Amino acid sequence: MTKPFMVHDPVYSTVVLNELEQLLINDHCLQRLRKIQQLGLADTVYPGANHTRFEHSIGTMQTASIIGNSLNLCQEDIEKIRLAGLLHDVGHAAFSHAVENVLLRNPDLQPVLNNKKCSSHESFTRFLIQTQLINSDQICNLIEKMNGVDPVYFLKEIGNIAIGDTENVAKPYLSQIISSDIDADRIDFLLRDSYHTGISLGLIDVDQIVQSLTIKDNRLVLGAISESSYNEDLVITAAESMLIARSHHYTAIIHHPRTQAARSMLLYALEDAIYSYEKINGKNIATNKVKDFFTLYNDNDLLNFINKYGSGRSKESVSRIIRGNLYTPKVRFNQKRLPSSTKMSLSTIARHGIACKMFESEFIKLLDMENILIDLNVATGLPKTMRFLSGEFESFLYDESALANGLVRAISRNISLTCFVQNETDVSDLEDMSILETKMLDIVNKLS
Template sequence: MKYEKYEIRDSVWGYISFNDMEKAIIDSPILQRLRRIKQLALTEMVYPGATNTRFEHSLGVMHLASRMYDNIVKKDKDIHILKKAGYLEEGDRTRQLIRLAALLHDIGHAPFSHSSESLMPTDSKTGEEYSHEDYTEAIIIGLLRKTIEENDLNNRKYNITADEIAGLITGNKKLLKDKIIWKKLLSGQLDADRGDYLLRDSYYTGVKYGVYDAERLIVSSVLGINPEAKGNDDYNSLAVGVEKGGWHVAESLIIARYMAFSQIVFHKTRVAYDYHLEEVMRSFLKEKFGKITFPLPTEKGIEEFLSLNDSTIWNYINENRKKDENCRAIIERDHIRSIDETPENPSDEDIDKIMGKTEILKSAGLFCHIAKSYKLWYEFGKSDSTEIIVFENYNNSKILSKYSKIVESLKDGTHQLRIYVKQKDREKAIKKTYNKK
């Protein structure tokens, strides 16, 4: 039986192809919901072009992840490794599994993406907050199971289960066994997720800091022995990394991420809108569900969760603009203003100065909000496999930080604090904190 191939024109990658199984998922209301969830929340209030959504990002990650996979398995030396490990026996099936996991990796996002993650509920068993990955898993093994497992192309050719897709996203080693190595293509420090959103966010904002050499990333991707398996020739302990000649592209992607976050996500005005948006969503959730957190990722809770998107919150903002201060602030662009900030890596003295100024403002009866911009740009783990691996050959490697002094210098990340006040109080607040009359 012949199956159709489809194409969609993407602003970043050009034409993205997909098959009948992928089309069925793309056309489902669950994935179509991502058209109504902005990738960058209210960043468009700073950069008017920043209207890209989780929908096109999901297509882009599927495209890039499969290109990275294709490049890895076509290399002679990698084929040798793959044959030894038995990976080539299910090559097409593995490729399809990676594409589906990449396509679905973001379906658990709440309205306005990461800007609302502080409103996730707490798991009563673990005491930890749920993440959007928990919602993604619940959606795949629940509402999407039938779409996945009863698809004709899947049944005739792949027999991929919903549990396998969810397992690749969450990192279920027990279920996926050797295939778990491909999780690095979806969520590592050099993955297709970052590879797509850096280029996409740069394109839509007009900020060029996130641009890197994507083609070089693709052709440099390689498999080798996991550094933790050195000495035992264990072909079942493989890892995804980059060739020695391509370590500069890995470095450039880390730098691009740092620069993009600094100029986009951590922009002082975007951070101000994040504050108003979070307050609005607290009010919305309290009014709709009786709690200031999203519904739990249960069968009932997931359906309630999926009924929410950016438009839902915008409707609430418009309806309450006259009685809710934060709704009004968003509509009228009367957002809180930053009057002072620490360096990206503040000293104890820097922090004490900022906190001292907040006490002065509070004593004067002025509204004051402390915003924390925190991010690690490169993860230095206890094991080599946590870091980006640079392979000199398939069983000889070093971690990226051993090659790059720039990456090594980013180990502290960003821990910036800013003081925000209401616009009407800005001049008064500045005079108070700078001891001016």
Template sequence: MPTMRKIINDPVHGFITINHPLLFKIIEHPYFQRLRRIKQMAMASFVYPGAVHTRLHHALGAYHLMCCAIKELKDKEVVISQQEELAVKCAILLHDIGHGPFSHALEHILVQGVHHESLSLQIMQVMNDEFNGELDLTIEIFTDKYHKPFLHQLISGQLDMDRMDYLSRDSFFTGVSEGVIGYDRILKMLAVKDNQLVVEEKGVHSVEKFLIARRQMYWQVYLHKTVLSAEKMLVHILKRARIIFDETDKNIVLNSPLDFFFGKFDGNIDRESLNLFCLLDDSDIECAIKKWSHHPDKVLSTLSTWLLNRVLLKCKLQTHPFEQDYINEKTEKIAAKFNLTQQEVAYFVFTGDTTNTTYQLGDENILILFKNGRVQEISSIENALIQQTVSTPIKKFYIFFPKGQTPVTI
């Protein structure tokens, strides 16, 4: 019987090969196909119009990099069985299967208190039941319970295939060249020592470039103040809709699974609620916002209309908290202008903070393998940039409020 084999032409990595029946079963499954209806970068297209690639693109790209990484390790005589190779490839394909609409932007908002990795695991377990246990080893590796930790580190770690793909892919689709990384060089430098993933000494500078690119992408793209504004507005729309949701209100009911998560959902993810979650994608939220732009509730309709028309809240960022007098002044001014109550104005004027730590010491350290066989954590080697810059957290404080020219009436 001939081997199943198909190639997918990817704009970032070129041709991606799918060559095992189990991989086909995963890709063809409705849970996986849902990922083509979820944008990878949520609201980033409000700033970078090309950033409309999907979670499915990213999953296939990360799978391709995993294939390359496994080949390199096997060429270096790292023992990886055919079963382990297939399982880790399945795991990287499925690593983001639990993402909901608009990905991280709505994490904990639609399904409160449940992380997407927890949902990913539950979805994997459902698929494993359907596949008669073919994903047993995949789940063991994904949950880091397998006796070869380096396989899990390829999926989830400081130098995992997930990060290498999304930095390259997001850079490509946004056109932000600062995110370009030499992932091919890093892959060539990967090795395994004592069952831990390590990088050969001559790959240190490529890793350094990777970490710097990641930091720059966070501030220039992922945490861009206009992207943050669109995401915060989206979150506030969903929060307001949840508060005023009433199954008898035809102006807010959507006749979609969103109704369940706004109304009857009790926080328990069982098989029924998981199936409903897997019916949700970006289009459900987009349709909801269109409908809610005509809702009688002033807060919901105003925020929805503004987001539809890209009338975004102004964002100010600084390195220290905003003075309370300044916040009060903005709040009172906006409340008077839009005739809002104290409770309502909190949807339009609000503060918070965001932190970006590019490299954090912990369980996912980057280990450097020297020629003499010694292994050392990257921030402890004689490299001032890693020690002083990349591992230092950056915290910024923000305030959002309507711009001066924002229309009073919709």
């Protein structure tokens, strides 16, 4: 038997891997994540944010284990959630969510796997776990040896747990531990992203949050060990603290204008390169290439693809991203500056990829300026399902906590519309900026 292997982690200090976890961690599915940055291009703003999906996957596994032990799960279930946590991001694209938007903005490029179109990294994650890992005799033999189960059935269950599928597992709470409003994935990325960016706004009390979780009717809910009103207040406070951290995470990191600039530059360049590749090779081969972004490519591979097939402007964008010479955000409207009459329309457009692409493209035409990018962005993955248990009475957390309700509303309204210019001098004086702002508002009213 292989000895336990220790991984030294900046968040959890030491993480111990068993024989199966060691075997999986050395598979290409996970090794690819070593070269995919967790926060995409956020290191253009926060130099320390060069941590990877690989270390986040190890951290999610460890967090899942902590939650499982707190809930007194059996060892078999703890092993399942550890493996699901370790594998939950294997279907992530290069540069993480920055590239995933390609699928939403270009549905005709969505690959078909197992007779279903893939529009998210979760679809690729399930595919890789349930159909690719099974091809490894070494992995299958070890699953049979350690767990005494059919590896096909076992990996199917792990795949469902890893993407938070509560409908196709016998114990839905196992899936919720990996993916829900308060889960191992979110706990780890809030802690890890805070550590690497130096933004302490994302710090949370893991022990208090974990101790606030309990199981009722096969579902993960918030509930106090004691039914005293004070302990119930602490449970709600722990949940609120995580929502606060998540809200600040969006504002400080994800929606930072320079992060958005780098994301937009990469997205426009990649779409241009895919279009050129499709013209050369045809739609089917282009769709298969998009699949490679989520299953084979790392960050460097994706940049090489753009440099090979992209236009001169796209190649220049890649060069500028590498040099940290990003487009300049000249005019930016957030939820406070956008007219109330158009915010709902813009939010709806932003949540539908193809509509968002059409909006941005038309916006650029109407603005009639050279060398600009338009980015319409809205917060995603809104928390909405966590339930709170008080005695025998169960309700939604967001009905019990006015703060939680307000935070969810604040996150849902976190929208931005930004105009990026190629050079600082493209819109130089205040008069020009005022004209640009007025023109952008006119276009917003027209298009929305």
